Amino acid sequence: MLLSFLKYTAMLKQVLLLLGLLAFSLPLSAADASAAVSSLLKSAHEEFSKGNSEQSAALLERALRIAPQNPVLWHNLAGVRLNQEEWAKAASLAAKSNTLSSDNKWLRIRNWTVIALACDGMGDASCLREARSRAQALARSH
Amino acid sequence: MAHGKTYKRRSQLRQQRQKKVHNQRFFLFKLRWLLLLLITIPLLSYALTMDAEVRERFEGKRWALPAKVFARPLEIYAGMEIKLAEVQTELSDSGYRKTSSLDKPGDYYTRGRDVFVYTRPFSFWDGKEPARKIRIRFKNKGTVITHIAELEKRKFMPVLRLDPMQIAKIYPTHKEDRSLVKIKKVPPLLIQALIAVEDREFYTHNGINLYAIGRAVWMNIKGGSWSQGGSTLTQQLVKNLILTPERTLKRKFNEASMALLLELHYEKDEILEAYLNEVYFGQNGAHEIHGVATASWFYFNRPLEQLDIPEIALLVGLIRGASYYNPRKNPEKAKKRRALILKQMYQQGVISEVQMEESLGEPLNVVAKQPRSKTPYPAFLDMVRLQLKEDYREEDLRSEGLQVFTTLDPMRQRQAQTAMVKRIHKLEKQNRKLRGKLNGALVVTRPENGEVLAVIGDRRAGFSGFNRALNAKRSVGSLIKPAIYLTALENSRTYSLLSSLDDSKFEWTNKQTGKVWKPRNYSGKIHGKVPLFKALGYSYNLATVHLGFELGLDTVKNTLIRLGLDKDITVYPATLLGGIDLSPVEVTQMYQTLASGGFRTPLRTIRDVLAHDGKPLNRYGVQVEPRFNPASVFLLNHALQQAVRGGTGRSTAKALLPEHMRLAGKTGTTNNYRDSWFAGYGSDLLAVAWVGRDDNKSIQLTGGGGAMKVWADFMRIAKASSLSKTSPKYVQWRRVHAPKGSLTQRAGTVKIPFIVNQDSGMLAYSPG
Numbered sequence: 001m002l003l004s005f006l007k008y009t010a011m012l013k014q015v016l017l018l019l020g021l022l023a024f025s026l027p028l029s030a031a032d033a034s035a036a037v038s039s040l041l042k043s044a045h046e047e048f049s050k051g052n053s054e055q056s057a058a059l060l061e062r063a064l065r066i067a068p069q070n071p072v073l074w075h076n077l078a079g080v081r082l083n084q085e086e087w088a089k090a091a092s093l094a095a096k097s098n099t100l101s102s103d104n105k106w107l108r109i110r111n112w113t114v115i116a117l118a119c120d121g122m123g124d125a126s127c128l129r130e131a132r133s134r135a136q137a138l139a140r141s142h
Numbered sequence: 143m144a145h146g147k148t149y150k151r152r153s154q155l156r157q158q159r160q161k162k163v164h165n166q167r168f169f170l171f172k173l174r175w176l177l178l179l180l181i182t183i184p185l186l187s188y189a190l191t192m193d194a195e196v197r198e199r200f201e202g203k204r205w206a207l208p209a210k211v212f213a214r215p216l217e218i219y220a221g222m223e224i225k226l227a228e229v230q231t232e233l234s235d236s237g238y239r240k241t242s243s244l245d246k247p248g249d250y251y252t253r254g255r256d257v258f259v260y261t262r263p264f265s266f267w268d269g270k271e272p273a274r275k276i277r278i279r280f281k282n283k284g285t286v287i288t289h290i291a292e293l294e295k296r297k298f299m300p301v302l303r304l305d306p307m308q309i310a311k312i313y314p315t316h317k318e319d320r321s322l323v324k325i326k327k328v329p330p331l332l333i334q335a336l337i338a339v340e341d342r343e344f345y346t347h348n349g350i351n352l353y354a355i356g357r358a359v360w361m362n363i364k365g366g367s368w369s370q371g372g373s374t375l376t377q378q379l380v381k382n383l384i385l386t387p388e389r390t391l392k393r394k395f396n397e398a399s400m401a402l403l404l405e406l407h408y409e410k411d412e413i414l415e416a417y418l419n420e421v422y423f424g425q426n427g428a429h430e431i432h433g434v435a436t437a438s439w440f441y442f443n444r445p446l447e448q449l450d451i452p453e454i455a456l457l458v459g460l461i462r463g464a465s466y467y468n469p470r471k472n473p474e475k476a477k478k479r480r481a482l483i484l485k486q487m488y489q490q491g492v493i494s495e496v497q498m499e500e501s502l503g504e505p506l507n508v509v510a511k512q513p514r515s516k517t518p519y520p521a522f523l524d525m526v527r528l529q530l531k532e533d534y535r536e537e538d539l540r541s542e543g544l545q546v547f548t549t550l551d552p553m554r555q556r557q558a559q560t561a562m563v564k565r566i567h568k569l570e571k572q573n574r575k576l577r578g579k580l581n582g583a584l585v586v587t588r589p590e591n592g593e594v595l596a597v598i599g600d601r602r603a604g605f606s607g608f609n610r611a612l613n614a615k616r617s618v619g620s621l622i623k624p625a626i627y628l629t630a631l632e633n634s635r636t637y638s639l640l641s642s643l644d645d646s647k648f649e650w651t652n653k654q655t656g657k658v659w660k661p662r663n664y665s666g667k668i669h670g671k672v673p674l675f676k677a678l679g680y681s682y683n684l685a686t687v688h689l690g691f692e693l694g695l696d697t698v699k700n701t702l703i704r705l706g707l708d709k710d711i712t713v714y715p716a717t718l719l720g721g722i723d724l725s726p727v728e729v730t731q732m733y734q735t736l737a738s739g740g741f742r743t744p745l746r747t748i749r750d751v752l753a754h755d756g757k758p759l760n761r762y763g764v765q766v767e768p769r770f771n772p773a774s775v776f777l778l779n780h781a782l783q784q785a786v787r788g789g790t791g792r793s794t795a796k797a798l799l800p801e802h803m804r805l806a807g808k809t810g811t812t813n814n815y816r817d818s819w820f821a822g823y824g825s826d827l828l829a830v831a832w833v834g835r836d837d838n839k840s841i842q843l844t845g846g847g848g849a850m851k852v853w854a855d856f857m858r859i860a861k862a863s864s865l866s867k868t869s870p871k872y873v874q875w876r877r878v879h880a881p882k883g884s885l886t887q888r889a890g891t892v893k894i895p896f897i898v899n900q901d902s903g904m905l906a907y908s909p910g
Binding site: 035092 | 217220758
């Protein structure tokens with residue numbers, strides 16, 4: 001039981017890593033400000049890969065001031081918090097991203113993955129189950 | 143007998159005398175040692191105490207540094223909607239100088255639809271912004287930025303962050319203003335000039351300069367008074383840093399001995415650095431300017447590294463008499479003094495003859511307007527202090543030189559002030575009885591991240607006194623109603639926007655007191671069955687009370703707490719109609735949750751805090767917490783948009799808001815028209831306005847007739863963005879027959895959002 005649990009967590013992390021590369025190439029919706037937002041997003045990515053999580057968060061928040069309804073930015077911020085093991089914050093931010101991405105299935109899957117990992121981090125099994133099944137249901141849907 | 147007696151006495155006397163002499167000798171011998179001891183011990187202890195004092199004063203925390211508080215930095219990008227004039231105002235308010243060419247950081251000028259800026263370098267929490275020469279090009283009559291070009295690198299910048307405006311300082315109790323500079327950062331020319339003028343043998347003497355003292359004594363004897371110096375830089379530092387400013391010989395002696403001790407313990411550069419940070423440069427209101435770094439900003443509005451020869455000469459000249467040579471008050475004296483310094487610099491080989499000649503011809507270059515010593519944003523600062531208090535001690539704020547980066551947006555604050563000041567004036571014109579009696583508060587935030595952009599706590603802009611935004615706790619009236627309707631809409635199987643509510647007579651008897659509560663509608667009328675969104679839009683009291691009782695008072699209380707009400711309240715039936723006292727800031731916190739789509743987002747006035755040397759201390763990141771189903775909040779926001787355009791806000795919205803603006807909001811009016819409230823938002827701005835009297839008397843204004851006008855003026859001036867039309871998941875729009883008495887003016891059908899069942903995809907509530 002425990003083993004399969006761990007296996008699953010590892011798998012989720014792999015999925016996330018795989019999708020992590022995807023996230024930064026996602027097209028951004030805000031047309032006019034896109035250059036500003038994507039340049040800040042790029043810097044955030046750089047800081048994150050250097051291990052400067054909080055710097056990365058600060059840059060994402062600058063981008064969010066320009067495009068407050070951009071679900072990709074909220075999602076990435078959730079990812080930063082997840083990395084810092086700020087589980088509750090990560091889950092909340094992913095939920096925020098979800099409400100702004102009703103037409104973006106893949107982003108929603110990623111958000112539910114973040115939530116699942118955060119639930120796992122908090123040791124909340126029922127929350128993990130729910131998030132996992134949400135992600136799976138979305139992946140199956142058309 | 144008598145003889146024998148005499149003899150005996152004589153010999154006794156002799157013996158006694160001999161004994162006395164012996165005693166005396168012994169005593170003298172002892173006295174010598176005693177005197178030596180008596181002199182040495184105090185001398186030694188004097189030296190030791192002085193040594194301890196010198197070391198303690200020099201090695202301990204030398205100075206208390208005021209905290210610096212900054213506004214948000216202006217970030218601009220291609221495609222941003224901002225007026226050219228607003229960028230100019232921002233630049234000049236943060237001390238940029240209008241020039242004709244970009245020579246130094248801090249210069250800017252406008253040509254046609256281009257603004258040219260030489261930005262000042264700045265270190266932020268997340269990195270450094272270097273000084274850059276920039277062109278900002280505008281289009282659409284100077285309302286939108288086309289591009290930002292970095293001139294020297296010949297490339298476009300996607301986003302540019304300017305250095306932030308300093309909006310306040312939190313001063314030490316002794317009111318010294320100072321920021322520290324390392325000796326390596328001080329221009330060598332300034333050090334050379336200082337030494338050439340104040341202490342030519344600085345690098346060779348050992349604390350005191352006997353020749354200089356001798357010369358000074360001679361001059362003083364000739365002049366007949368003890369006034370002229372001869373002090374080395376070390377002595378001056380001792381005088382300012384350690385001793386009290388009395389002019390006695392004893393103090394002179396102390397000063398000289400301490401100078402010797404100081405030189406014994408420390409390097410020349412350490413002493414020089416301390417001197418440069420200690421020296422007094424003038425007065426700014428109640429505050430003393432100390433140190434070359436602060437002085438550079440105070441007089442030239444530029445960092446020390448960027449000063450030129452004539453400016454350096456002026457600073458060095460001011461050391462001898464900052465008020466006498468005050469370049470703002472006595473420019474002629476200052477110029478003469480500067481000429482003298484330049485001459486000495488030339489004579490000592492610090493500058494060339496050409497440099498001296500050129501510098502002599504330069505204007506003083508002092509920024510005419512003395513920097514403010516009081517903050518122009520006192521109401522906002524009150525909130526900053528509250529947030530700081532949670533993590534920092536008062537004494538640290540006053541002494542550690544912290545750099546506090548706030549969320550204040552000077553542009554929004556200006557717009558908010560304009561809206562408040564002008565509208566209060568107009569309201570008083572309409573009703574002469576109110577003249578001078580009306581007051582108000584306005585809080586502006588960003589819905590998505592909770593940043594407070596502007597706060598107004600008084601009708602007078604910049605007035606620092608009673609802060610109504612934070613401290614006026616007033617009855618909120620109908621502003622509370624959205625909490626009740628949201629409680630209903632969360633229960634999507636039972637309620638929709640079209641649910642029929644009962645607007646009929648209501649009576650409630652308090653079982654303990656026997657008192658009967660009989661609420662009424664504002665109009666006094668009874669409307670019978672009304673659709674839910676209409677009851678909210680028209681703010682019907684009776685329908686609301688019936689609904690509240692149906693839902694249960696405790697459930698409503700729980701909603702208030704989930705929205706962000708941060709105190710324990712007892713909910714009475716009268717609470718359903720807003721019988722609860724809240725400050726505008728508290729109301730803002732609750733509406734923040736509605737404006738951000740159901741996520742509780744704590745209000746913040748601080749983004750981050752750095753130590754005085756730029757080391758990151760605290761960052762206050764955005765925090766969100768899902769508190770309500772986004773679909774329910776979407777429905778509520780739809781109803782609140784109807785309230786603005788078709789309900790109690792109708793006439794004010796028609797008169798003051800551009801038709802394209804899709805905003806949600808709610809009016810609040812309290813008993814006998816004592817308070818006029820409005821809380822409303824679009825997608826980028828949330829604003830809560832209150833208008834009333836401090837003596838709590840009637841102002842004869844409804845929420846729509848008073849506060850909403852302030853709010854609408856602000857939203858119009860600030861060009862608030864409309865709410866998004868995109869509906870969240872599990873919301874479907876349905877066209878339904880316009881119900882009787884619908885808010886829509888048109889006959890026929892209206893589109894109304896409904897929540898659908900997550901599993902079946904059917905409407906959760908059937909309107910049929």
